Amino acid sequence: MKAKMTRVPVREQDPKVRATNFDEVCYGYNAEEAQAEASRCINCKNPKCVTQCPVSIKIPQFIEQVKLGNYVEAAHIIAEDSSLPAVCGRVCPQESQCEGVCILGIKGEPVAIGKLERFVADWSRKNGIKCTEKAPSNGIKVAIVGSGPAGLACASDLAKLGYEVTIFEVLHKAGGVLQYGIPEFRLPKEEVVEAEIDNVRALGVKIETNVVVGRTITIDELFDKENFKAVFIGSGAGLPKFMGIPGENLNGVFSANEFLTRSNLMGAYSGETDTPIYTGTKVAVVGGGNVAMDAARTALRLGADTTIVYRRTEKELPARVEEVHHAKEEGIDFRMLTNPVEILGNEKGWVTGLKCIQMELGEPDESGRRRPVPIAGSEFDIETDVVIMALGTSPNPLIANTTAGLDTDRYGCIVADDLGSTSRTGVFAGGDAVTGAATVILAMGAGRKAAAAIDEYLKK
């Protein structure tokens, strides 16, 4: 049978309606749609999709089970390699990973692997399927710093192997970026994030919130006082970057981290919590990554006229195509080849505008992208009440500064090899704390590799 060239379309909330609420944008497949889409998979002998998945999910096998309607079996196949399928099915950049190498993508559309993964995860959650098979406890304690994607992935794998795992989380809720960073309309918190974290807990993983490793307890104390035999640091990205232009400390200038943390972690978007959030009537978001899209789409939903300002062209936007597409549909204004040079304020110190300069693309830089160059004399002002800087983060120095012998690179990232080993014996690291800001799935991949390395190390 010849495979269909186009995928089963996925239902989404109407852009005009969703621009005014925080409900999930994408509805996902129902069973019928999932089976139809699954039947497009030609079950390659040498599946490239698996090699491109940072956590190596057995993609053709689980899709085969979806095709047959064996969703429980599909869920168990995914659970062998991922503890966060409902999360990854929603936020992974599949287009540049599994789906990017799907054979069907050569002549038509690749199999919607992400949407199928999400279907299986959502179906099993709604039907109470638990995938908590694990080895008997070996009594060996492993500590994990940070309950984001890296830490959760590492913890799950170690718990399955029988280790006694405790995750220490600095915030009051577990999940890291899944909790404070990614908005409800892309990743529902209670229904999806908390449910998947509960699955990790069901493997026996303890999560202790409100613990600042480096301050409440140091890495050395974890070994010496609390008898942990290995530590994995998955503390994530750190301090938000600013541009260093005049006016950045005016009232109304926020990092995307602050804006999103207020909205997501603190629940300010709902209007039902004590934490305030300020948008004014016009918001300008500086940056072009997924975080910029999330901040802009949040501001829009809070009622602000929202503009994204980016110094290169749309082609270079680092955000996922799907996110850019959704943002545009919802009515966000994109100003490309535009770079802020100053933030303007009034006599009371509040933002009134953003002075920008027009850019053009010059010669390629070290990243291979054409370098944006300012056009002399092309300055212009954008009127705005709020400026949100979504420019990435630099590493948080806290753990490195309080852990003797833990090497960092010149940017301040913890130095770790491919398997997560650091300069300190028994201390492993992975995710954004090592690489700088990246994706959920790359952090999970690093967490899994480190889990295998920790197992090797502790078996010696």
Next chain:
Amino acid sequence: MYKIVKKEFLTPIICLMDVEAPRMAAAAQPGQFLIVRAREQGERIPLTICDYDKDKGTVTIVTQIVGASSRLICHLEEGDSFTDLVGPLGIPSEFVNWKEEEFVGKRFLFVAGGLGTAPVYPQVKYLHSKGAHVDVIMGARNRDLLIFEKEMGAVCDNLYICTDDGSKGEKGLVTNIIDRIMAEGKTYDHAVAIGPMIMMKFTTLTMKKYNVPLTVSLNTIMVDGTGMCGACRVTVGGKTRFACVEGPEFDAYQVDFDEAMRRQSMYREFEIEADHKCKIGLHE
């Protein structure tokens, strides 16, 4: 978790609490702060760590009712628990790294404004226990904002008290006392000022005349308090610094206080509205 084992109103609007937090009590040092949430929908509120008891596993916090969130905190009773309590946060005061002999013969002046007495107390206690000479000036708008006179008196060499309205101690500002005692010939190796931003600003201007190194502790707006959000950024020596992870203590002479005061007022309108709603709720 985080059970309130002792609660006491020090004045009609300032409340002291001892809270169970064994890990934090074991790790806390002078100069550090914590973050508290009073309820599930609550804000993360940074408060200074006023004292800690490593044996009992408790930390002491002092809260002044200034708005909705502090009102909620002060309405919790003994036996109730905080939803969340995290810390210690921030870099401890520099002198905690000193060797024993370095304290001998050192003369410190602490200037505490209102609730700033709370974070000053553990620092004074620490220095006193190490044998340093410590003088303390405590100032407040009126007697209802003065706390810890007895406790402070027990751990310092000279205690000066003043209020704006003269309801306790001398009538006047902390800066008046600084000028007076400096004129009397007092000398100090180091001074520390903690209190409202405006009080720290004027203390800084006053101390500058006497060429005494001065440290201030900045109570900026914070969300996570761990370096993630950048809400706490302040300009120090012309550079943007994060008070939560690079502070809260900075060289006073380098701080842009006018900017810090402006930034601190960013959510004032929200706070007034929230406090209004909160009072309605509590009266019902």
